[in-house]
Amino acid sequence: MQQTGTVSVIIPCYNHGKYLSETLDSIEASTYPRIEVIIVDDGSNNQETVDFIESCRERKIKGQYVKILKQENQGPATARNKGINASSGNFILLLDADDKIDETYIEKCIWVLTKYPHISIVYPSVQHFGDQKDIWHAQPYDFRLLLDYNYLVVSAVFKKELWEKIDGFDEKIPGYEDWDFWIRAGSFGYEGYWLREPLFFYRKHNESRLNRDNQQRKKLISFIKEKNSQIYREAAKSINGRQENKSLVQKLATKIIRVGSHAPSFLKNIGRRIVKPILEKALRQDSSGSDTLFQMQTLEETSVDNYIRHSYEYTPNLQYIDLLTKRKSEVDRETLSILFVVPWLTVGGADKVNLDLITQFKEKGHEVHLFSTLTDKHAWHEQFKSMTSKITHLGNWFTGINELLDYTIDYIQANNIQVIQMSNSQLGYQIAHVIKKHCPHVKIVDLLHMEEPYYPFDYFRYSVRYKDAFDHRIVITSYLKEVLIDKYGETPNRVTVIPNGINVVDTYEETDYLKKVERNECVIGFVGRMEEQKLPMDFVQAANEIRKHTRHARFIMVGDGSLLKSTKDLANSLGIANCITFMGSRNDAVEIMKEEFSLLLMPSLREGLPIVGLEAFSLGIPVIATNVPGWNDIIFQDKTGFTISVGDYKKMAVSCLSLISNVEKRKEFSKNAYLLAQQSYSISKTSSNYLDIYKSLLSQDSCIS
Structure with missing residues (x-):
């Protein structure tokens, strides 16, 4: 019986038992609650693998025992079909036994799949790890380009009905069976969505099957194109000149990248520093892999403000909210759910303050979420991730303000966010009124670090337009409190001085x-x-x-x-x-x-x-x-x-x-x-002062109700 909202994770495994524990741990850490895991032992003859797979029968992930299926060695296509056929979820994630996923990956895919009925496949950018550490960015879905080369990883999340409609994976293909699968899906009209964050972790090592497939690349491409020749002929009829030109650029870029992947290390380094930026510019992508949501730092109102005020209408994703929302019996009344909204995660004093606060809140038992709002490489991502896995880089993911706002409000409701801690985020200020309109129970607390009156832009001046959306303001010195009150008209009882805190050794x-x-x-x-x-x-x-x-x-x-x-x-x-x-x-x-x-x-x-x-x-x-x-x-x-x-x-x-x-x-x-x-x-003391403010604001609602 199919379970609505359940994601079935299918893991074909052939002699990769030494990696499988990491793969399962990454699934168990997922922020999405409805998951079943099926391991298909593809005839492993390595005893370590056989023993480990057998031990997984006793393991539970998200409250369900891991299912184990076995077959003679027939390859990943057969193993995937076998696993999907035995699955009960209406969404499928195929995950090889040596790869991993980000904690938020499945949840974000489900938001897309439940919001857009016409989308059946969600695929991410890729973080390589192991022998190679870099990020590979996919591109927006275009079926015609997919016919030229495969930019969808096999570990996309897709609707099970797609697999049923196209009769699953072709088990006779000697390689690149995932590309064939996506081509046939596209020919049936199933569309994809590029989730721009690198949320899939692909292990690079000599034992990778992709390495073996790439050694016979030309032969496999010819095979797949011949096998799907009818699809290619039909597609060729509808390609116009502009799309064909774009395809040629993409083809050239892909060929350069492919040749570069076999180059010596010193040439690869030169390529990353010199060739990569040129290709990104040609393809109109930045280092995040996407067209950016342009955020102009100005004290004046922007087109974003204009759109929010006059055009934006919230379209709730009720299915996503229902799937994620905890039942009241599961909510700990003593635990606060706090969302930080910051511009980026990079090296700096303000970022260190945020990191220390998050660390303290987590240690004190509270739930912390984090949104960054600028398109950036986020050099401190791993430092923040070590404290909270619930991170979304809004500026890296979204290219349109409407979709970003819908996601933000859906997320706040689905995750029972009680407090939003703003800190130096221009976009955060711009969307504050929308958040208060649709989530009036949420308390928004603004933290200001420094007035910079001699600069064209600073957050003291910028925040004036949005201050009515804030429930409270925090500044870090008494001098800044005076400035906020005397110069910018803030009400004294809405401003609290809390100095930055730091870790202090005991003696x-x-x-x-x-x-x-x-x-x-x-x-x-x-x-x-x-x-x-x-x-x-x-x-x-x-x-x-x-x-x-x-x-x-x-x-x-x-x-x-x-x-x-x-x-x-x-x-x-x-x-x-x-x-x-x-x-x-x-x-x-x-x-x-x-x-x-x-x-x-x-x-x-x-x-x-x-x-x-x-x-x-x-x-x-x-x-x-x-x-x-x-x-x-x-x-x-x-x-x-x-x-x-x-x-x-x-x-x-x-x-x-x-x-x-x-x-x-x-x-x-x-x-x-x-x-x-x-x-x-001491950060322990200053963080407690923040929590006291949050609890005081929330208690005011309790008294009213």
């Missing part, structure tokens, strides 16, 4: 700072973007002044940006390049600070509440910085460090020298810095 001794004091040299460090705001060249000038008075100092700069080359050039011209180590962008900046830094020197033009300064304090590192809001909020003059006028790098050098020469004073500053971090900036 001062654990900072290991005293070990650094015993060294014969003092390391002075800089951590930040190499941009004008951070004044990295002032750091180099201060370093030069320090070197004039002592040879017991060296310098480390951690960070990347447009001024990196100029900063290095300045160090060379001053003759101190050999004293400064440029480390570039690093994910282990805190570890570097703990191991190396004696002092942190930060000559910024402006700051919000500098997370790097708080992290330095947590490690007992005194800070010398400019006297600007943010730094002067956390530095106690002549106690935890010094604040110096912007541009006065000579006085900064003098302050550093006073601590280099006076070891006892440096130790005193170090201890003061650590105690300040422990008492005022």
Whole structure:
């Protein structure tokens, strides 16, 4: 009996038992609740595989025992047909025994398949892992192009009725049977949808069957085209000139990629750096693999605002919401469901704040979801994913605002989102009113990090238009609260000051700072973007002044940006390049600070509440910085460090020298810095303040009801 809404995952396995555990774990971690798993042992003769498959009979995934089917070795096409024939779901996912899926993959496919009746296949972009680590992007569905080359992975999610209609996989084909399957599906009018995120993980290794098929590629292509010659003749009649030209471009790109895949490693690296961007431009794709949802950073209203206000009408995906929504008996009233809406997941202070908050919320037992809104490579994706698997990159997936809004509202309802934590997301602000209109129970809390009045754009000014959609505002300093109230007209009782929090070790001794004091040299460090705001060249000038008075100092700069080359050039011209180590962008900046830094020197033009300064304090590192809001909020003059006028790098050098020469004073500053971090900036305490606000807002509704 077919189970509506159930996804049957079919896993053909031939001697790949050593990988199968990872495959099953990835399915079990899926955010989609209705899954059955069927393993088809395709005549494995490896005892490790045979034993492991047999042990899977006792394993449950999503409450259902894994089903085991066996056959003589007949190949994946026969195994897939056998598994699908025995399945009870109305959706099918074919997953090879050495591959994996992202936790959100199935759920996102089901959203598409239940929203669009004309769509029968959802296929993703691909993350390669194992011997090769990169991302392969598919392309929007076009049946005519599919006849030229296969851009659909076999691990798409499709409706079972498709398989029934076209009589399944052809078991007589010697290879590329999945391409043949998609061609025949397309000839029957079944359409596909490209899910642009790389949510399918394909293992690259020498044992891959695809590698073997590719060795007889020309023969297999000729075979499939001859087998489906009638389909090709019918399609040829309807191809117009424009489509044919596009196909030629796609063919050329594919041929270049195919030739490049067999090139030596050094040529592949050149191809990725030089050829790939050219191909992407020719195909009008960015590095995410899609045409972007254009987001112009401006204080003025944009076409997105205009569309939302005058044209958007929500079309709910009721089937998806029903399939995902937890029953009331399954909901823990003490657990909050929190959705973070952020621009990207990249290296930066604001992102570190979000990551730390998410970590704390998860540790305290709450459910955390995350939306990013810009098209980006999201360098910190894995760091965030280690805390929450429920991540959607809206800017990478969607190319239209209507579909994005429908998904957002459906997701909020299906996942019982109670609180949305906004942080520096322009698109998040733009869609806030729509969220409140369709999900009035959801509380939206806005976090502002820094006012930048001298820039053409900043979130203090931008947020004014959308502030009525927010239930509460959080700023990180008392100064910023005054600005938000006095300058931007916010109501005082709607604004709370919560400083950025950081992880603080339990005791001062654990900072290991005293070990650094015993060294014969003092390391002075800089951590930040190499941009004008951070004044990295002032750091180099201060370093030069320090070197004039002592040879017991060296310098480390951690960070990347447009001024990196100029900063290095300045160090060379001053003759101190050999004293400064440029480390570039690093994910282990805190570890570097703990191991190396004696002092942190930060000559910024402006700051919000500098997370790097708080992290330095947590490690007992005194800070010398400019006297600007943010730094002067956390530095106690002549106690935890010094604040110096912007541009006065000579006085900064003098302050550093006073601590280099006076070891006892440096130790005193170090201890003061650590105690300040422990008492005022512990992430455990600051995250609890966020949760108190959320619970207070939600309790107001409870009192009304």
